[in-house]
Amino acid sequence: MKLVSSAATTRSRRWFRYAAWLLLTVLVTGCFGSPLGGGTGTTFSLQGTVLVEGSDGTPVPGAVIRAAGREATTGQDGTFALEDLPVQGQTMTVTVTAPGYEPATVAIHPSGGANLLVTIVLVPNEDDGGSSGNDGEQGEDGGTGPGGDDGDGGDGGNRDDESPEPRPEPEPVYRGAVEANVRLVNVGNPQVAAAAVVPQELLSRHAARTVTRTTAEAVPGEWIVQLNGEYPVQAINTMWTDAGVRVVERLADNFYLVAADGAGSSVETELRLAQLPNVVSIEPNKRVQPVAVSYLPNDTYFDRQWSLPLVSIPYAWNITTGSRDVVVAVLxxxxxxxxxxxxxxxxxxxxxxxxxxxxxNYTDDATSLSHGTMVAGIIGAMTNNGQGIAGINWSVSIMPVRVMSSRSGGTVAAVGQGIRWAADNGAHVINMSLAWDATYNDTFVNQQIExxxxxxVVLVAGAGNDSGRVTMPAAHPDVIAVGAVDRNKRVAWYSNYGSQLELVAPGGxxxxxxxxxxxxxxxxxxxLSYSYQQGTSFASPHVAGIVALMYSAGITDANEIRELLRHTAEDLGAPGFDNYYGYGLVNAYAAVTGSDPIKAQVAVASADGTRIWGPVTPLRSGARALARLEGVAPGEHTLFAWIDAVPDGMLGDGDFAGVTQVEVPEDGTVTADLVLAVWETLSAQDRARLSALANR
Amino acid sequence: MPTRAKTVKNTYGTARGRRAAWVDWRWIVLLGGISALLVFAGQDATGTPPLGTEATAATGTSKGPAPDMDQARSQDQAVAVDLAVEVVDTGGQRAYVLVLGAMASGLDDAALTFRSGQAFDFVAVQDGREVWRWSAGRVFHQAVTKRRFRPRELVVFAHVWDGRDAAGNPLTGPVEIRAMLTSDPPVATEPVVLDLP
Structure with missing residues (x-):
């Protein structure tokens, strides 16, 4: 980030303190071999002006400039000239001293025949009332005026001692604020990096469809450097010959590939590079390479399973494809x-x-519609076996617990027994795509749930299909109630609703x-075949399957699982929690990566990019993650945020990010909805904007 | 739907006792319907399940009555339903065979949507208050399905009720039995009034 200093200030004691942190600012102009003369092949000329720091161009007369064993003194107008200076190495040091000012040194990179033009700014000594020197004692020598014996800084600073220097304008206090509602959205498109890290034993069966993943790693000792203009490569190298870097090639426009030239740490070289003349920005050069050849499942009907990408399941396969160590009980x-x-x-x-x-005998006796078989298939049908469908989990253990007949249903008592048996026999997740009237309160089954x-154990149940209140067991507080949406993310016509609804998932x-x-x-x-069905019966196993993926990704605490499912869900319907979508549409990738929106880094950038407010992290506010940035200047700014879901310290594939424009008022708060999507789904324009902002 | 309310008395004797006072074509329809249920089971093109049936036998032999589908089908409804209730008394154990019949009322197949695995229900009402329901305490899967009813195919749902309320207490006096297909919208029969001793 770059801080833009305020407008020209006059001296003051406060300002001296700030200025004490500043070094010289050297503006080098016309130094790219411009034939201004003044030097031979082995000599160069140095001309310039010495000014008071923070002034409107107040010169410092009597300043002594020493370079290459020669010296010059500035005149009343602050200018000096040194000619025919011998070139001594790639870097030379110029020292500048003046009574009442901090001594300064400047590093220059002369070349034979060059005429360097510099402007040197001197910092007045502290505790001086002004640039006049120390308590006025040296004012006579330096002709700098009465000095600042009172230290107010309001009077000193003028050599003429005629009129007081204006006080520096205080940093403005902005009363505008930005409040951002940070939320995530699903990937949607199965082709977006829909690649899986597939265990070898699953690859051996059939050839899978290949997708190449790439990654970007910094190339040591190489940078992409943006200059403030387009210059010949040789000219830049001439100027930078003592800097330890060299321009390899011009990439495009004013972007150049620069490489370290010799030994030295990359960090030191980068710092030195950043201080070179005409450098606007630096970023490491990166090598893009495939890190793994990954796969989309080759199941025949995978392309018909619109529900999987709707909740980012193929994208979650980049992280995990499940594990046989995870047991899902299908009641x-x-x-x-x-x-x-x-x-x-x-x-x-x-x-x-x-x-x-x-x-x-837990075999289904159905001759058409084996409900339990459908539910089990959603959770963990064989994936990448060249036939049928893809299960959410490529690897998982299914525990069939038969609690009802296909022909005549079952009893609440049987469900209670089934829950108890599953919990006592190693189930990590229990899916219940079944229901009974919530008015029927059964103590036994409630106790088994608890x-x-x-x-x-994580319990998941369908919310019911009555277009009414959530049924049991979904309505129990210890059960995740799942409603249904269609493929357009609209709540399904049959899906129950109410305050007990927690999430929605595809039900068709x-x-x-x-x-x-x-x-x-x-x-x-x-x-034995396949069929399309609809109902919250089929929404529930989507969530149960995602819970199993979370387990395999190492997220095993039931409370943490439930919290992550809630807070990573894609908020649909009214903002925040609502009775029709609950916390929203489940997001498998966000869940398995633990990408809670309160982990986002949120910032505001001014239109010209010179000022950044933040970053801050959001706070939980009910079902929402709200980030607040105070003291933002009025005007149109860019609000942006990211979550390093792939924790590599870089913003790129697999991370969540988002950007939007906000109009900040003079006084008051502007609220904005900031949607974070997976990096690859962002537009090229947004990615470019985010890269530029995040790299400041 | 027929508007009559039947009061069914203990027409039939026990298996060891008197024979039925009459045998008519209703028995043939009933037996044929049960057979059709077992063979055809009302499947549609997507392979949705057969109509769920509940036929739990009480003690003794259940000789349930047949619903009057002629009257049911005469009404303006895609699927005609009717309820018949028969009392069975075996060795002092009294049971009530509840039979719900359903058939497409026209010449074409008729489809009904069911929001869960439940296809029917029986309810007992006394003094305007529900005292027993077949589905209480039962669970059903949550798949929304469409089921097809054919014109000449009787689908039967039966349950043998013990004449007790939800708490297990024997009921006495007039009790109204209602039956319905739990489709969306539901298709209900006319009630049948039982006079429980």
Whole structure:
């Protein structure tokens, strides 16, 4: 970031303190070999003016300039000239002294025949009333006036001692503020970096579709440097010959590739480079290279599974594809373990609690619509096996717990038994795509829910399809209630709502087309197949599957899981929590990377980019993350934020970022909605803006 | 729907006792309907499940009555439904066979949308207050499905009720039994009044 100093100030004691931190500012003009004469091939000329720091061009007469064993004294107008100075090395030091001022040194890089024109600014000594010197004693010598014996700084500073120097204008106090509501959105497009780090054992089955991921690493000792104009490479190298860097090539316009020239740490070289004349900006050169060849699943119907990219599941596969160590209990109608797309899934021993079959028979008895098989398929059907659908988890363990019959439903008691059994037999997640009337209050099942929750099990249930109040068990506080949306992210026509609703996920809407339903493993007319269905039954396993991904990514605390799901969800409907979307549409990638919006860095940049307010981090305000920046100058500014979701210290692929314009008032607060999306989904223009802002 | 309210008395005797006072074509329809249910099961093109049935037998043999589908189908409704209730008394154990019949009322198939795995319900009402419901304490999957009813195919849902309220207390006196398909919108039968001893 660059701080722009205020307008010209007059001397004051306060200003001297600030100025004590400043070194000389050297403005070198016309130094690119302009034939102003004054030197031979081995000599150069040095001319310039010495001014008072912070003044409107007040010269310092009597200042002594020493260079290359020669010296000159400034006249009344502050100017000096040294000619035929021998070139002694690539860098030469020029010292400047004057009574009443801090001594200064300047490093110059002369070349034979050059005529260097410099402007040197001297800082008055502290405790002087002005540039007149020390308590007036030296005023006579330096002709600098009565001095600042009172130290007020209001009178001193003038050699003529005729009129007081104007007081420096105080830094303005801005009363404008920006309040940003920071929120995340889903990736949406499955082709956006929809690549997975695939375990070898899953690759061996079939050839997968390949997607090449890239990464950008800094190239040591190389920088992309922006100058304040377009210059010949040789001219720049001539001027910079003592700087330890060299221009390799001109890239485009006023951008140059610069390399370190010799030894020395990269950091020191970069610092030195930053101080070279005409340098506007520096950033490390980066090498873009594929780090891994990754894959999209080759399942036949993957392209029909619109629900997966809607909640960023393919993008989450960049982080994890699941684990067999994670157990998801499916409390349902049982499953059909012989389904071809469940072959190879780790289906662990289950249990039956419905009265129509034996305790060990958890097979679904359906001849059409095997509800439990559909739910299990969404969570963990075989992925990348060249057929069928892709499960949310490429690897997972499914625990089938049969609590109802496909033909006649089940009982609340059976559900309670199933919850208890699953919790006692290693389930990490329990999915319940079932419901009973919330007015039916059953103490037994409530206790089993609370028991499972106390063991750290994450319980997920569909909110129900009555277009009314959330049903049980979803309505229980220890259960994540999931409503349904269609493929346009609109709440489904059947989805229940209310204060107990927590999240929404794709449940489909087949009224206009079957393809708008959720596709999964099924039995159709006694034949193992696939079908599209709709209902909160199919929204719930999306969340359960994402919870399993979170587990495999190392997020295993149930409370943390629930909080992350809430706060990383894509806010739909009314801002913040609402009864129709809850906290919003689940976001798998944000959840598995722990990209809570309160981790964002939020800042405001002035239109010319010279001033930055922030960054600050948002605070939780109900269901929202609000960031507040105070003391912002009025006018149109750029509000921007990012989350380093891929924690590499760089803003790029996999990170969340967003930018928008705000009009800040003179006095008051402007509120803005700042949407953070995954880097690759941003427009090129936004990425360029963010890169420029974040690199300041 | 028929407007009559049937009061069904204990027409039939026990399996060991008297024979039924009459046997007519309703029995054929009932048996045929049950057979059709088992064979065809009302599936639609997407393979949605058969209509869920509940046929829990009480003690003894249930010889449930058949719904009067002729009258039901005469009404202006895509799917005609009717409720028949029969009392079965075996060795002093009294049970009530509740039978809900459904059939497409016209010449074409009719489809109904069901918001869950529940397809039907039976309700007992006494003095204007609901005292028993079949679905209480039951759970159903949450898939929204469409089910097809055919014109000449009777789909039957049956349940043997023990004549007790939700708390298990035996009911006496007049009790109104209602039945419905829990579709969206629901399709309900006319109530049947039982006089429980």
């Amino acid at each position: 349902d109608t049982g499953i059909l373990p012989n389904h071809p797309d469940l072959q190879g899934v780790n289906i662990i021993s289950g249990r039956n609690f419905a009265s129509d079959q034996s305790a060990t 028991y499972a929750a106390s063991k750290g 809407d087949t009224r206009s087309s079957q393809a708008n339903g959720i596709l999964s493993t099924d039995i159709v007319s006694r034949r």
